[in-house]
Amino acid sequence: MGKRLLMLFMAIYMAVLPGCVAKTISVEEQQPLLEQSNKNKSEQAEETVPKKGGTLTIPLVQPDVFNPLMTKSKDMVNFLGLIFEGVMRYDQNQKPQPCLAESYEVSEDGTIWTFHLRKGVKWHDGTPFTSQDVKFTFDILRSGTLNSFYQNGIYANTYIQDLVPKDDYTICLNLNFPISNALDIMTFPVIPKAVYESVLPGAGIENIVPIGTGKYKMESTISIEDGEIRLVRNNDWWGKSPFIDTILVRIYEDNDKARAAFQTGSIDLVDTEVVFTNIYEQEPDVRLYRYLTSKYDFLAFNLRSPLFSDAKVRKALAYAIDRKEIMSMVFLNNGQAVDVPINPSSWLYDSSYRIYDYDPEKAVFMLKEAGWSDSDGDGILDKDIGGEKVNFKFTIKTNEDNDERRETALLIKRQLGEIGIQVDVEPVPWQEIQGDHIPKGSFDAILMGYYLSVFPDLEFILHSSGEQNFIKYTHPELDGLIFQSKTIYNEEELKDAYRQMQKLISIEMPIMSLYFRTACLVTKDKIGGIGIPRELDIYGGIEEWYIKR
Known part of the structure; x- marks a missing residue:
């Protein structure tokens, strides 16, 4: 219903809501889940x-x-x-x-x-x-x-x-x-x-x-x-x-x-x-x-940083983060992992592009292909960038009043550390993230969430002119698909346009989608x-x- 349905709830969610989720699966599979949840009672x-x-x-x-x-x-x-x-x-x-x-x-x-x-x-x-x-x-x-x-x-x-x-x-x-x-x-x-x-x-x-x-x-x-x-x-x-x-x-x-x-x-x-x-x-x-709710959590990278400018690196990080462990440790083994910012309940969601399951070996291989290796044996990946050795280390900022996000960030720190990436976690007030770090681009990565509209709107965060495109992502083909999709009223053509957008997002991985809450x-x-x-x-x-x- 418009560009950002229920903006009030979205603002509240970004700032203060904790990560309380349940084990949820795609809409087609929700009825078996419901029956399983009530199995003992239903039998009696x-x-x-x-x-x-x-x-x-x-x-x-x-x-x-x-x-x-x-x-x-x-x-x-x-x-x-x-x-x-x-x-x-x-x-x-x-x-x-x-x-x-x-x-x-x-x-x-x-x-x-x-x-x-x-x-x-x-x-x-x-x-x-x-x-x-x-x-x-x-x-x-x-x-x-x-x-x-x-x-x-x-x-x-x-x-x-x-x-x-x-x-x-x-x-x-x-x-x-x-x-x-x-x-x-x-x-x-x-x-x-x-x-x-x-x-x-x-x-x-x-x-x-x-x-x-x-x-x-x-x-x-x-x-x-x-x-x-x-x-x-x-x-x-x-x-x-x-x-x-x-x-x-x-x-x-x-x-x-x-x-x-x-x-x-x-x-x-x-x-x-x-x-x-x-x-x-x-x-x-x-x-x-x-x-499923419309509460969506993701890890946003500063794409102006040489650490994250390569799509192969971003995809490697997606393989290196174990969302199942996060959902087990933080959310009591509950959650619906996604690779695109579209609710799995939506008729426009394409499950074909749910790709990035935990695979640290593949992550290490892809990072090596992108030029990252531990050349000095100090346990941290490094790469020569502009004639200077750069260690792969960065800081994740997240809002300090959200216990679940802090715990999630610490798990991501450990998981990436296991493949040679050094991560620091910096919990800060949400007002500081929203009012200072995002506008100035003074961040490496931010763990945060949005309350998304019922009709999937990818423009506001992934179009080069999007109001919330603070990661400064630009991709002419995705821009064209987003613009084209806004004027498509035929159902099958619209589904095809969203399929193409999801395919491109899964290839480019401009942001790391984590999960939708329930x-x-x-x-x-x-x-x-x-x-x-x-x-x-x-x-x-x-x-x-x-x-x-």
Whole structure:
């Protein structure tokens, strides 16, 4: 959804989030993983036939605002997803699919996307949903007045001409030029025009009782003071009627209190970073549903340094770093290793370019081919550069308030030391890395992370003009592929363009991708019908959930 979806979460992740991940594999293999996670419990539990009824009790941590366009809370995005819907929504492969639209089509030149909206959809107050509601919501986001992360890709986007209703159930996204993420743009949650058009930001828009088109609706006014909110099934929902009658939402001031409430049975589930799931692994009445997040860790090299200017050296380092050991020692044997900055859940990810498994002998061989050897027998590789002997030694900087990254950097230091590369680790404040070392280029390597957009954006970090291309990487062929991909709207052509980009990245290795992190939905065994959650949409398939009798 734009160049950097959820920039707020990305900024927080780079600065402070610890590396808490779970063992996760590609989307095609996630169902066997889910079954394995719950094996003992599944074997003992007799499957029940889903029936309507019952109450699901869920947590809500630190709610900020009840307007889906304004919230800056991950918990609220998940919660409000029960109430609000978009014209399009993401599936398990992070591919947009029709939601409030029942179909769409694109013109031959790719500049007009026509969305045919579902007829008969009602807002929770009984009024009809129309294209005017979509237009109203789009215009608010395009104005930029709400500072919403949903406006990324809409606000100040010169590719977009306008969103124009043709009638109550047809709306057209008109573009000045074709774009590859037109469908992603239409995943924003739609709000009712009649409810919000007379209320300005700062005058109560954030606390209007949410009225959406979704599977569940507010039973009454918001009662945060009571510590609870109650949702009831929307019997007018356009899709399959959910089994569960009521969702009781209990409010907590932090995640620790929510996890404690789950352990005491006060709530039926908790969405958590996987490091906390270890305490639940052996509990007979608990099930774990792991899923990939957009949190991406990598090692960035200063390509202006003669140590890292040779792609063969960078690839040798990729073979020399044992990510399995890192995930075992730091992340309790959990993690999804990658060689490209594209989420393995994405329909645009190509697993063919997952290449660099640990192979220190190959690393030594490639370094030797690049001219690095221990000529003086001091245990450190060296090379003649410009008539001067240069030892292969460098410093990894990482943010000092992140224990997992510090431990990871120390493991990389030991692993590279085993093949003759001397590494120092320098933990420093993130503000210093971001405000000083990155802008000035005063670093050898930085161990860090980004919260990546759902639609894979390689421009911001790997294009020669990218806003975050602080490693100063330049490659004309990759620049061309990135630029070309931005205007491809045919699915197969787009997949092919991303395949070519991933191939080139795996050959060039401009940055060393390490892994994507995962999270886990932990539930009581009494809840059936849960599939594989998706980040920021953990209740996406809740119409299939049911309370076991």
